[in-house]
Amino acid sequence: MGKKEIKKERIPVPERPAEERIKDFKEVKLGYTPELAIEEAKRCIQCPTAPCVEGCPVRVPIPQFIKLIAEGKFVEAARKIKEENILPSICGRVCPQEDQCEKVCVIGKIGQPVNIGGLEAFAGDYEARMGSEKIEKAEPTGKKVAIVGSGPGGITCAVDLAKLGHSVTIFEALHEPGGVLIYGIPEFRLPNEIVHRELEALKELGVEIKLNCVIGKTKTLEELRREFDAVFIASGAGLPYMLNIEGLNLNGVYSANEFLTRVNLMGAYRFPEYDTPVFAGKRLAVIGGGNTAMDVARTAKRLKGVEEVYIIYRRSEKEMPARVEEIHHAKEEGVIFKTLTNPVKFIGENGWLKGIECVRMELSEPDESGRRRPVPIEGSNFVIDVETVVLAIGQGPNPIVMEGVEGLEIGKWGQIIVDPETCQTSLEGVFAGGDVIHGGSTVIQAMGDARKAAAAIHEYLLEK
Numbered sequence: 001m002g003k004k005e006i007k008k009e010r011i012p013v014p015e016r017p018a019e020e021r022i023k024d025f026k027e028v029k030l031g032y033t034p035e036l037a038i039e040e041a042k043r044c045i046q047c048p049t050a051p052c053v054e055g056c057p058v059r060v061p062i063p064q065f066i067k068l069i070a071e072g073k074f075v076e077a078a079r080k081i082k083e084e085n086i087l088p089s090i091c092g093r094v095c096p097q098e099d100q101c102e103k104v105c106v107i108g109k110i111g112q113p114v115n116i117g118g119l120e121a122f123a124g125d126y127e128a129r130m131g132s133e134k135i136e137k138a139e140p141t142g143k144k145v146a147i148v149g150s151g152p153g154g155i156t157c158a159v160d161l162a163k164l165g166h167s168v169t170i171f172e173a174l175h176e177p178g179g180v181l182i183y184g185i186p187e188f189r190l191p192n193e194i195v196h197r198e199l200e201a202l203k204e205l206g207v208e209i210k211l212n213c214v215i216g217k218t219k220t221l222e223e224l225r226r227e228f229d230a231v232f233i234a235s236g237a238g239l240p241y242m243l244n245i246e247g248l249n250l251n252g253v254y255s256a257n258e259f260l261t262r263v264n265l266m267g268a269y270r271f272p273e274y275d276t277p278v279f280a281g282k283r284l285a286v287i288g289g290g291n292t293a294m295d296v297a298r299t300a301k302r303l304k305g306v307e308e309v310y311i312i313y314r315r316s317e318k319e320m321p322a323r324v325e326e327i328h329h330a331k332e333e334g335v336i337f338k339t340l341t342n343p344v345k346f347i348g349e350n351g352w353l354k355g356i357e358c359v360r361m362e363l364s365e366p367d368e369s370g371r372r373r374p375v376p377i378e379g380s381n382f383v384i385d386v387e388t389v390v391l392a393i394g395q396g397p398n399p400i401v402m403e404g405v406e407g408l409e410i411g412k413w414g415q416i417i418v419d420p421e422t423c424q425t426s427l428e429g430v431f432a433g434g435d436v437i438h439g440g441s442t443v444i445q446a447m448g449d450a451r452k453a454a455a456a457i458h459e460y461l462l463e464k
C-alpha cells in the first residue's frame, strides 16, 4: 500500500465577505460544515507523540478529538474536548492557536498546520445544537469556595471545583458574567450568545453567581476569607493605561475599555434601541497595535456615521503584537494603518478633540524585550484630523480587590504574586490566576491557571 499523501494546505473556514460584514456585528466566520470539518480532520496524521497537546495550556486531547471528527462522530469529539476544556466554542474562536497547539503541529513543518482551533469550534457548536450532556458531579464535600471574577479564569476554576463536590460562589462586579469574553471581545469574533450558552454549565453544576458585587467595596476579601474555606481571585486586568500627553481630557478621547464596554456590554451600536450611546464621529483613530486595538478599529468600522478608521502604532507592522489574522481582517475591512507613528498631543476646539499631532518614528537597536526601539524623527510632526481617539496601549490589574488587605504580596505593576506551581498567594487559603497575575494575557492562560489553582485548592480543602 502506498504512503498516504498529506494535503499541505488547510481547508479554509468559510467567512463573510468584508463589504457585507462591516455593515453589522454578526460573526465574520461561518464555521466549518460537517463535510469540510471531516476533510480538515483527515489532514491530522495522529502522531503518537502529539506535540500539539504539549502546546495547549489545558492539554486538550487533540489527536483523539480530531480522529472522532474524521469519523463523523462530532458530538463525541466535543465531549472528548470537554474532558479538559469546558469552553470549546469560545477557545476555538479566540485562542492564539498559531502560538500554541498549531505552532508545534508536525504538519506545519511541511505545509500549513492542522486547523485545530477551527475544528474545536466546529465540534463545540455541533454538540450545542444537539444538546449538551449532563456533567457528572461528586458527592457534596461541605466545603465552600469563593471566586472573585467571572471571566474565563473564574469560570474554569468554578467548574473544576463544583465537579469535585465543593460549593462554589462567584462574585462579579458587573451586571453580566463572562469578563472580557462579554465586555471586551466583540460579537463579530465571539457572539455573546455563545458565551451565554457555554456559561450554562455553571448553572447546571449549581454554581451561584452574585452579580453587581465589587470585592473590596461591596464586600471585602477579608470577609470572603472568614465566610469561605478558600478564595480564588480572577479579577483580570481591567484598568486601562492612559498616555500622559496634552489633551487627554478632551471629549472624544476614550480608553479601549470604555469604548468596547459601551458597544459590547451595553449594546451602544443599537442606540437608541439600547439606552447607552457611543460617540465616534466621522474619523476615529486607535492608538496601539495589539488585539484590543484591532477589536476597537473593527468595531468602529461597523458604527453608523464612521467613515475613516486609523490604527496609529509606534513600531512597524512586523512588531505588532496582534494576531496576524486580526491584522488581515482589519485591513480587509478598510482600516488604515499608520505605523512608525506616535501621538504627541491631542488637539482640541471648544473642549472637543479635532486632531492628533503625531511624530514619525524610526527603529533603532533592540531593547530588553528584544524588539527594536522606536525613536522619534525630529521635525517630522504632522496632524491627523479625527473627532475620536481610543487608547489601546495596555491594561493592568485593578487594585480595588486588594484594598485594605494585609499580607498579600503584590508585584511592581500591581499584579498578585503567586507560587507558579499552585497559584497560591502569600495569604493562606487565597489563590489567584489569569490576567490579575500576568497582566493582559490570553483566555487559555487564564483557564490553565484556574485548573492548576482548582487542583491545589482541592488538596488544601481535603487537608483542612
Ligand SMILES: Cc1cc2nc3c(=O)[nH]c(=O)nc-3n(C[C@H](O)[C@H](O)[C@H](O)COP(=O)(O)OP(=O)(O)OC[C@H]3O[C@@H](n4cnc5c(N)ncnc54)[C@H](O)[C@@H]3O)c2cc1C
Pocket (backbone or CB within 6 Å): 094, 095, 096, 148, 149, 150, 151, 152, 153, 154, 171, 172, 173, 174, 177, 178, 179, 180, 181, 184, 185, 213, 214, 215, 216, 234, 235, 236, 237, 238, 260, 291, 292, 295, 398, 400, 401, 433, 434, 435, 436, 440, 441, 442, 443, 444, 446
Ligand atoms: C479587547 C480584548 C480582546 C482580547 N482578545 C483576546 C483573544 O482574541 N484571545 C485571547 O486568548 N485573549 C484575548 N484577550 C485577553 C483575554 O480576554 C484575557 O486574557 C482573559 O479574559 C483573562 O481572563 P480572566 O478570567 O483573568 O479575567 P477577565 O476576563 O478580565 O475577567 C475578570 C472579571 O472579574 C471582574 N472583576 C474585576 N474586579 C472585580 C472585583 N473587585 N470584584 C468582583 N469582580 C471583579 C470583572 O468585571 C471581570 O468580569 C483580549 C482582551 C481584550 C481586552
Ligand code: SF4
Pocket (backbone or CB within 6 Å): 043, 044, 045, 046, 047, 050, 051, 052, 053, 062, 063, 066, 104, 105, 106, 107, 114, 116
Ligand atoms: S501535531 Fe498536528 S498532526 Fe500531530 S496529532 Fe497534533 S494536530 Fe495531528
